[in-house]
Amino acid sequence: MLLGSAAAVVAEDLPVYRGSAEVTGPAMLKLEGKRILLWGVDAPVRGQPCYAGDKKWDCATASAKTLLNIVGNQEISCETRRVDRFGRVFAVCKSGETDINRALVEAGMAVALPKETTDYVAAEATAKSKSIGVWRGPFMAPADYREMQTGHPQER
Numbered sequence: 001m002l003l004g005s006a007a008a009v010v011a012e013d014l015p016v017y018r019g020s021a022e023v024t025g026p027a028m029l030k031l032e033g034k035r036i037l038l039w040g041v042d043a044p045v046r047g048q049p050c051y052a053g054d055k056k057w058d059c060a061t062a063s064a065k066t067l068l069n070i071v072g073n074q075e076i077s078c079e080t081r082r083v084d085r086f087g088r089v090f091a092v093c094k095s096g097e098t099d100i101n102r103a104l105v106e107a108g109m110a111v112a113l114p115k116e117t118t119d120y121v122a123a124e125a126t127a128k129s130k131s132i133g134v135w136r137g138p139f140m141a142p143a144d145y146r147e148m149q150t151g152h153p154q155e156r
Contacts, residue, residue: 051137108133
């Protein structure tokens with residue numbers, strides 16, 4: 001019963017990382033020497049174009065800069081939600097009481113991943129209704145853009 005064994009991993013068994021974080025990309029941090037991806041959200045991919053009207057802009061760089069502003073020089077705490085088959089850590093990260101994952105979605109610089117959690121769906125809807133961040137114009141979901149670039153679905 002391999003599935004049963006995997007399901008037996010409980011939250012207490014997953015690591016929590018704390019300290020100063022380095023922003024390494026859109027929706028990615030490095031904390032305690034470990035690369036951490038923000039769980040429940042996805043951000044634009046490097047090279048992915050976004051549009052404000054007919055004007056193209058670099059939304060991946062903007063997303064990383066927004067994350068840098070959210071993180072600042074604060075002490076960060078990241079609670080692991082899952083570790084994938086490649087050993088990548090997906091976590092909910094906080095700066096004090098601020099949920100960094102949510103703040104990035106609220107700024108319109110990341111999208112919610114409702115297959116992982118519905119925690120950020122309302123924040124995405126609000127950003128979209130305000131036409132902020134990636135929602136200023138036509139936008140392709142990061143997973144769809146990655147798939148278009150490689151020709152096959154990309155696991156995040």
